[in-house]
Amino acid sequence: MTHSMAEAVTRKILSGVLLGTLCAAALLSCSEEPTPENSLVAVGPLSGFATRETLLTATSTWYQRIYSPMNSVVNLTGRAGSFQAYTLLQFFPSSFPARDTINVQSAQLRLRAVTWTGSPSASFGFTVYRIARSWSSNTITWDSVQAGFYDSQPRGAFSVSTAPDTFSVTIDLDTAMVREWFQTSTSTTTTKYGIIFIPDGTTTGCARGMYAFGTGDTADWSPQLTVIATNAAGTTRDTSIFSSGQDTFVGTDEFTPADPTVFPLHGGVNYRSGVRFDLTGIPKGSILNKAELTLRQDPTASRISPFTADTLISPHFLFADTSLTSNFSSEDRTMFGRQLPGTPTVFAFDVRKLAQSWLRGPNYGALLRLTSDDEFSSAELITFYGASADSARRPALRIIYSKPVQ
Amino acid sequence: MGQVRIILLLVLALTCVGGERLLAGSGGSIYSAFGLGDLRYAVGTRAAGMGYAGIGVPGTSYLNALAPGTWGTIDRVRFEASVSMEGFSSTDGSRSRYLARADFAGFLFSLPISRPDRIVFVGGIIPYSAFNYDVYIPDNYTGESDTLDYLVHHVGTGGISRALGGISYAPIPTLDLGFSFNVLFGSLNDEQSQIPAAAGYYGGVAYSSTRGHGFTISLGGLYSGLGEITPALKDFTVGFTLTTRGRLKSSLERNYKYTLAAVSTERDTVAAQTSHIAIPFSWGIGLAYKPSERTTLALDYAAQPWAQAEINGASPPSLRNSQRVGVGVEFAQSKELYASFLARLAYRLGAYYNATYVQTSGTPINEYGVTAGLSLPFSGDSRLNVHGEYARRGTTDNGLVADEIFRLSISLNISTTWFQTYGEE
Numbered sequence: 001m002t003h004s005m006a007e008a009v010t011r012k013i014l015s016g017v018l019l020g021t022l023c024a025a026a027l028l029s030c031s032e033e034p035t036p037e038n039s040l041v042a043v044g045p046l047s048g049f050a051t052r053e054t055l056l057t058a059t060s061t062w063y064q065r066i067y068s069p070m071n072s073v074v075n076l077t078g079r080a081g082s083f084q085a086y087t088l089l090q091f092f093p094s095s096f097p098a099r100d101t102i103n104v105q106s107a108q109l110r111l112r113a114v115t116w117t118g119s120p121s122a123s124f125g126f127t128v129y130r131i132a133r134s135w136s137s138n139t140i141t142w143d144s145v146q147a148g149f150y151d152s153q154p155r156g157a158f159s160v161s162t163a164p165d166t167f168s169v170t171i172d173l174d175t176a177m178v179r180e181w182f183q184t185s186t187s188t189t190t191t192k193y194g195i196i197f198i199p200d201g202t203t204t205g206c207a208r209g210m211y212a213f214g215t216g217d218t219a220d221w222s223p224q225l226t227v228i229a230t231n232a233a234g235t236t237r238d239t240s241i242f243s244s245g246q247d248t249f250v251g252t253d254e255f256t257p258a259d260p261t262v263f264p265l266h267g268g269v270n271y272r273s274g275v276r277f278d279l280t281g282i283p284k285g286s287i288l289n290k291a292e293l294t295l296r297q298d299p300t301a302s303r304i305s306p307f308t309a310d311t312l313i314s315p316h317f318l319f320a321d322t323s324l325t326s327n328f329s330s331e332d333r334t335m336f337g338r339q340l341p342g343t344p345t346v347f348a349f350d351v352r353k354l355a356q357s358w359l360r361g362p363n364y365g366a367l368l369r370l371t372s373d374d375e376f377s378s379a380e381l382i383t384f385y386g387a388s389a390d391s392a393r394r395p396a397l398r399i400i401y402s403k404p405v406q
Numbered sequence: 407m408g409q410v411r412i413i414l415l416l417v418l419a420l421t422c423v424g425g426e427r428l429l430a431g432s433g434g435s436i437y438s439a440f441g442l443g444d445l446r447y448a449v450g451t452r453a454a455g456m457g458y459a460g461i462g463v464p465g466t467s468y469l470n471a472l473a474p475g476t477w478g479t480i481d482r483v484r485f486e487a488s489v490s491m492e493g494f495s496s497t498d499g500s501r502s503r504y505l506a507r508a509d510f511a512g513f514l515f516s517l518p519i520s521r522p523d524r525i526v527f528v529g530g531i532i533p534y535s536a537f538n539y540d541v542y543i544p545d546n547y548t549g550e551s552d553t554l555d556y557l558v559h560h561v562g563t564g565g566i567s568r569a570l571g572g573i574s575y576a577p578i579p580t581l582d583l584g585f586s587f588n589v590l591f592g593s594l595n596d597e598q599s600q601i602p603a604a605a606g607y608y609g610g611v612a613y614s615s616t617r618g619h620g621f622t623i624s625l626g627g628l629y630s631g632l633g634e635i636t637p638a639l640k641d642f643t644v645g646f647t648l649t650t651r652g653r654l655k656s657s658l659e660r661n662y663k664y665t666l667a668a669v670s671t672e673r674d675t676v677a678a679q680t681s682h683i684a685i686p687f688s689w690g691i692g693l694a695y696k697p698s699e700r701t702t703l704a705l706d707y708a709a710q711p712w713a714q715a716e717i718n719g720a721s722p723p724s725l726r727n728s729q730r731v732g733v734g735v736e737f738a739q740s741k742e743l744y745a746s747f748l749a750r751l752a753y754r755l756g757a758y759y760n761a762t763y764v765q766t767s768g769t770p771i772n773e774y775g776v777t778a779g780l781s782l783p784f785s786g787d788s789r790l791n792v793h794g795e796y797a798r799r800g801t802t803d804n805g806l807v808a809d810e811i812f813r814l815s816i817s818l819n820i821s822t823t824w825f826q827t828y829g830e831e
Contacts, residue, residue: 027491027814031506034433034540036557041498042543043806044439044766045724048558049600051547285662285676287600287610289554352608353672356664360674400547400554402600404612 049402051289056277058395060365061386063263063273064324065255067141072376073215075249076268077126077197078207080118080303083379085207085251085268086145087126088135090194091181091225091242099182101232107178109156109195111169112221115209115307117268117379122205125159130177131193137248142269145250150196159200165307169210178227194245207268207379209307212247223247251379261389262298265313267370268379272324275387276365277397279358286401291355293337293366295384296393297345303381305374311382313337313347314371317354318364328367336371347384355399433505433540433561435494435809437771437800440764441715441725442683443535443565443594447708447760448472448512451488451791451817455779456734457756459704461692462645464582464628467741467787467819469514471532473647473692474584475626477516477574478524482787484516486530488817495810499802509536511815524576528586536565537594555603566592566618580631590654590685591619601666611663616718618683620654645692647708652685658718684716702736704756712763726765732758734777743786754779754793762799769806773799787821 032038070076076085109128116124129150155174160167173195180190199207211221225242251268263273275293282288293315304311315335316328337349354366374380385393438444452468453460460470464479469486493506512532519525539562547554572586594616600609626647633640657678664672690708697703709729715722734756740749756777764771775797782790795813802808 027493027812028506028508030504031493032503034503034505034542036542036544036559038501038503039540039542040436040496040501040503040807041805042541042560043436044764045722046436046439046539046541046543046558046560046596047598048543048545049556049598051549051554053547053549053552285612285660285674287608287612287662287664289556289600289602289607289609290552350606356672398551400549400552400607402547402556402610404598404614406614 047405049287050405051400051402053398053400054281056279056397056399057391058275058387058397059278060276061263061273061395063255063271066270066272066325067143067250067252068270068376069137069139069141069248070250070268070376071137071248073212074115074209074377075212075247076117076207076209076251076379077249078118078124078199078203080205080207080379082256083117083207083251083253083268083381084199085249085379086199087197087210087247087249088131088137088140088194089197089223089245089247090131090192091245093181093192095242095244096181098184099229100184102179102182103230103232103234104175104179104182105228105230105237107173107175108226109171109173110224110226111171111210112166112216113163113169113208113210114166114216115305115378116165116206117209117303117305118206120165120206121162123159123161123202124163124206124208125157125200125203126197127154127200128156128171128173128195128197129153130155130191131196132191134193137246140248140250142250142252145196155195157200159202173225178225209377213243213245219243253381257298257301257383259298259301261386262301262383263386264301264381264383265368265370266379266381267375267377270369270375272367272369273384274318274324274365274367275395276363277358279355279363282359282399282401283403284359286359286403288352288356288359288399288401290398290400291350291352292398293349293351294396294398295337295347295349297347298383298385299345301381301383303379305378305380308374308378308380310338311380312371312374313349313382314369315349315351315354316367316369317357318367321364324367331372351397355397434492434507434536434538435496435799435811436539436541436807437762437764437809438536438538439560439562440766441712441717441722442685443537443562445535445763446533447730448532448534448568450486451793451815452736452754452779452781453704453734454795454815455754455756455777455791455793456704456736457732457758457777458730459692459706459732459734459756459758461626461647461690461706461708462628462643462694463692463702463704464630464643464694467789467821469516469528469530469819471512471514471528471530471570471586472624472690473626473628473645474528474572474574474586474624475582475628475645475647477526477528477572477584478576478582478628480516480526480528481518481521482821482823483518484819484821485513486515486817486819487513488815490813490815493812495812496807497802498805498807505540506812507538509533511817524574524582526574527571528574529571531567531569534566534568534590534592537562537596538565554607556607556609557601557603559599559601561597562595563597564593564595564615566590566594570624572624580629580634582628584626586624588622588624588649589619590622590652593617599666608664609666611666613661613663615659616656616683617659618654618656620652620683622650622652622685624649641696643694643696645694646690648689649687651687654683654685656681656683656718679718681719682716683718684714686711686714700737700739704734704736706732710763724766725763726770728761728763730758730760732756738781747783750783752781754781767804767806769801769804771800773797773811775811789819791817791819
């Protein structure tokens with residue numbers, strides 16, 4: 001093939017391709033996007049959805065006490081009804097300089113009380129003891145605080161007959177104990193494990209919450225230890241302030257409601273509950289368009305904190321049937337239950353995600369608990385009527401579901 | 407040869423893609439939701455330009471996958487790859503829209519094995535049907551204590567492809583017979599989304615996919631000896647094609663997504679149900695008349711009793727027996743390789759009527775259209791074929807939809823002289 005012939009052939013090919021491309025481009029470029037607005041009437045075999053509605057009541061409810069590590073923003077101390085709480089506090093030993101011969105003149109601990117449970121007019125007081133064992137705020141719970149956990153010798157005390165919602169707490173600590181925190185080495189008698197606040201005998205109607213390390217609106221509201229000390233010769237006098245450490249509280253409560261049909265959600269201990277519904281009446285594969293769980297509160301047994309602007313309940317998907325301690329989904333704010341406007345004793349939850357999983361199976365039900373903001377920093381107690389209550393009060397699940405028509 | 411290799415590579419790449427879409431442009435006609443979708447009448451770009459008439463037209467330079475009897479006159483190794491573009495301007499009487507898309511339309515090759523016996527092998531892959539719709543249907547639920555308004559969004563994708571391999575043979579000089587073994591495979595997918603209108607309600611998606619595979623056998627013949635009966639018929643050829651009933655093993659899979667989010671772990675799958683798809687036998691006859699070397703007239707009739715079809719073991723109520731008739735003409739001034747470019751152009755015109763296999767709301771859905779084609783020669787006997795078409799389908803009566811259809815297909819037909827031997831002079 002000569003060069004001119006090749007050129008001619010190429011031109012012909014390109015002409016053909018160009019023609020085809022132009023036609024194709026014209027055909028395709030005018031295409032619209034399919035939208036609901038330009039969609040035509042539907043004909044033919046395309047099926048839709050059959051939508052139904054059902055109201056289920058709980059087949060079972062149950063609850064469990066769980067000693068959880070708190071380690072939150074507020075530490076509780078005191079007693080309110082059957083609830084009691086101890087605060088544990090340790091200034092980091094590494095923050096104290098090694099001064100084996102130091103002479104501690106005074107050691108003053110300042111705290112900021114910011115919440116209360118029970119009655120604010122009830123007397124409130126606690127005694128400070130030295131902790132005798134190593135502990136961690138991430139793991140310690142009520143059942144860890146056994147005999148021998150702290151010394152029996154008081155190392156300070158605080159009491160007030162009545163107090164406002166917030167106030168500062170100042171405690172003079174035992175200087176001998178604080179001196180130990182400056183020692184180079186420790187022994188069975190020289191420890192640096194910190195202190196525990198045990199409510200005194202007059203404290204029966206109030207538990208107070210005090211800011212933890214690193215919390216509060218200002219740094220001054222964090223636990224603060226002011227130590228005035230001299231050297232052995234008494235020629236040098238220093239004032240040191242310490243404000244970093246670990247802290248938590250441990251709590252317990254014996255929940256014995258007058259009405260046995262109720263179940264509790266309790267912070268500061270904790271009590272968590274489970275609720276289960278039977279969804280076998282809903283066809284498998286259905287899309288749940290809405291699933292609203294409603295719980296009816298028993299106000300007589302509840303103890304809602306006035307410091308919680310919006311009382312929220314967190315539902316969780318249970319992965320197993322065994323306990324309410326673990327094996328549940330993480331907290332999902334979109335599912336939080338809250339009081340219905342105008343009907344404060346009714347809590348409503350959007351549990352579509354949970355119910356959809358129950359429908360698919362397995363269905364171990366939902367775990368209900370206070371949100372993490374409340375469960376680990378308050379002694380809030382909310383009780384709801386359970387599956388054995390009369391039918392109008394039982395937990396209810398209203399579901400709208402759609403099943404593809406086949 | 408280098409050019410052929412490049413095109414082969416391109417075609418192979420396209421073949422690997424199979425029936426997947428080359429270009430987006432979601433949605434076509436709602437009528438593709440019926441049965442196995444929009445059926446492709448795979449007679450090739452040449453016959454498409456002639457009103458889809460080609461069963462009785464000898465192949466020579468063209469590959470007609472539907473009619474094995476036409477293969478005997480193919481005298482060269484040929485490769486043909488096609489793309490098609492389809493635009494649907496649809497209306498239901500009050501609203502209208504235009505949707506278009508492009509598809510890979512197949513690849514075929516031929517391999518002459520014996521010129522004297524006209525033994526030719528033909529193989530390739532072509533689309534058999536296409537699911538292609540995108541519609542929104544408003545619906546609502548009114549309960550005792552709540553109401554739910556929502557849209558149902560249906561999207562159909564997929565289709566059936568046909569891989570074929572066959573041979574033609576001429577037992578006598580005036581008769582070509584051929585057959586092809588056809589493997590049918592593919593999936594028909596429907597995505598059905600429920601989209602609530604109000605916040606606070608959740609939607610979801612139900613997917614169903616019918617996968618199928620099976621085979622059919624096509625037989626064909628072309629008889630050019632009508633002149634022996636009477637000289638007046640010497641310029642006529644007659645052809646036929648017959649495809650056996652196909653029984654495809656099918657599995658229907660359903661799965662669900664319980665949110666409308668693009669990515670979600672909230673899913674469920676229902677165990678696949680195995681069944682079958684029964685595709686009825688089909689047959690067609692064609693007549694060609696060649697009054698001169700330049701002109702070819704063709705007439706085809708084809709039918710298929712789709713009322714006997716079964717999909718997933720059930721007989722779809724909206725399918726009926728289909729039939730079509732097509733007529734066309736081709737004018738090619740010269741087939742000489744050394745004639746001028748203009749002289750070697752081939753022009754085609756045609757028209758067809760297709761009583762489709764769809765009947766809904768008691769209304770049969772028919773299609774009729776006019777076609778035109780052009781064949782551009784380049785480099786020896788190779789050709790670029792273009793086919794354009796305007797058709798109408800359906801009606802707005804009885805709450806149905808009428809389509810205006812614009813089709814354009816382009817095929818590249820490459821020929822080469824591989825394996826050919828020439829006797830010593």
